[in-house]
Amino acid sequence: MHAAQVVNHGVDGEVVSGMLDVARRFFDLPFEVRKRYMSPDVRAPVRYGTSFNQVNDVVLCWRDFLKLVCMPLATVVPSWPDAPVDLRGVASAYAEANQRVFMEVMEATLHAMGVSGAPLLEDLAEGSQIMTVNCYPECPQPELTLGMPPHSDYGFLTLVLQDEVEGLQVMHAGDWLTVEPLPGSFVVNVGDQLEILSNGLYRSVLHRVRVNGRRPRVSVASFHSVAAERVVGPAPELVDERNPRRYMDTDFATFLADLASGAVGNHKSFLHSRMLF
Numbered sequence: 001m002h003a004a005q006v007v008n009h010g011v012d013g014e015v016v017s018g019m020l021d022v023a024r025r026f027f028d029l030p031f032e033v034r035k036r037y038m039s040p041d042v043r044a045p046v047r048y049g050t051s052f053n054q055v056n057d058v059v060l061c062w063r064d065f066l067k068l069v070c071m072p073l074a075t076v077v078p079s080w081p082d083a084p085v086d087l088r089g090v091a092s093a094y095a096e097a098n099q100r101v102f103m104e105v106m107e108a109t110l111h112a113m114g115v116s117g118a119p120l121l122e123d124l125a126e127g128s129q130i131m132t133v134n135c136y137p138e139c140p141q142p143e144l145t146l147g148m149p150p151h152s153d154y155g156f157l158t159l160v161l162q163d164e165v166e167g168l169q170v171m172h173a174g175d176w177l178t179v180e181p182l183p184g185s186f187v188v189n190v191g192d193q194l195e196i197l198s199n200g201l202y203r204s205v206l207h208r209v210r211v212n213g214r215r216p217r218v219s220v221a222s223f224h225s226v227a228a229e230r231v232v233g234p235a236p237e238l239v240d241e242r243n244p245r246r247y248m249d250t251d252f253a254t255f256l257a258d259l260a261s262g263a264v265g266n267h268k269s270f271l272h273s274r275m276l277f
Contacts, residue, residue, distance in 0.1 A: 003170050003205045005179070006105065006159075006186045011097040016184050019094040020163050023218050025084045027064055027135040033083055037066065042259045045069040046079050062145045062211045063136045070095040070129040070222075091131070095222070098159055098186075099129055102224045105188060106157060113198055115235045120197075120226075124156065127226040128252065134219045136167060139211040147209035147217070152268045153191040154255045155225030160187040165217035171206040178210075192255075192271040193225060196247040199234035204271060228252035247274050 026034070037048035047067040069076050073092055080088050106124060110117035136147040147167060162168060162181040169176045170189075179187055189205040211217070226232065233249035258270050 003179075003187065003189050003207075005182055006101065006188055007182060007184070009101050009186060011101060011184075013184055015090075015093050015097050016161060018090045019161065019220055020218055022084055022087050022090045023066075023133045023135070023220060026066060026081065026087060026133065027216075027218070029083060034064075034066075037081060043256060045076055046081070061148050061209075062139050063134050063147045063209070065135070066133040068095075068131045068133070070099070070131055071127065091133075094220070095129065095131060098131075098222045099224070101186060102129075102157055102159055102222070105159075106224070109157075109194070109202075113201060113235070113238065115197070115237050123226045123230055124224065127230065128155070128224070128228065130223045132221045132223070134209075134217075134221065136209060136211050136217040136219075138216055139213055142211045142213050145211065147211045148207075150206055150208045150267050152204040152206055152271060153189060153221075153223055154193060154252070154270065155191040155223045156194045156197070157224050158189040158191055159222045159224070160189065161220040161222075162187065163218045165212070165215055167209050167211065167217045168219070169208050169210060176208070191223070191225075192268070192274070193232050193250075195271065196232055196250065196274060197235050199238040199243060200246045201238060204268065206268060225252060228256075246276055248276055250274050 034048050037046050039047045050061055050064055068080055068091060073095060077088050077092050080091065103121065103125060107117060107121060110120065139145060160168065164181050164183065166178050166181060168179040168187065170179060189207060190202050192204045194202055195204045229251060231249045231251045234245050234247055239245050255270060
């Protein structure tokens with residue numbers, strides 16, 4: 001398993017379509033409204049901007065994004081944008097539903113790996129969920145840029161909701177493959193933390209986003225992980241003499257330090273820095 005599309009997940013269609021609709025309406029707001037949430041701080045709980053780190057990035061991505069920290073939900077929602085007026089309600093309902101799907105998929109993944117899941121699942125239930133709402137405007141010269149450069153995600157799993165416009169691509173066997181949008185589905189990408197936990201059994205997904213000159217594209221990526229201070233290393237059940245430990249322990253604080261430095265966002269550079277051989 002590296003990437004998959006999940007259908008029949010039980011999330012109400014109105015929750016899914018409502019999230020895409022409110023995302024479009026947020027990016028349609030005047031820039032004067034949206035810019036209130038701009039920040040160079042990659043640790044900010046609510047952040048509007050472009051690229052991974054627009055202060056340090058040499059080439060900026062062809063996208064706008066709104067980052068929303070989602071846990072603990074009741075505490076953070078009041079800090080979310082209050083326009084459109086229904087954004088907080090729609091996005092919080094979507095975040096709750098998305099977290100439930102993540103927990104179900106993660107429980108099945110741990111079972112498939114033969115890893116004792118109860119302690120980790122408890123940590124994930126109280127851990128980290130960050131939603132990044134993306135808008136990729138139509139581009140007059142799409143062959144000259146990318147919506148997002150090739151990269152892998154840090155956490156355990158990323159659940160991506162796409163609209164009907166193609167753009168997401170994953171690397172497979174040396175080729176870039178376009179992920180066909182399936183209405184209402186979630187694209188599930190393995191992140192760096194799951195590769196570390198699995199000791200390389202599952203590999204994090206190298207992916208990128210193409211843009212087009214015809215119409216804008218909207219997506220919502222939900223990144224799921226443990227709490228920032230929680231250290232993740234290879235599961236003991238997956239390490240032995242024939243399968244030695246391949247990765248050093250890591251935590252979210254180390255990743256954020258790399259992100260703030262501008263080192264993250266270049267293929268799988270952070271994960272490679274965690275490899276022992």
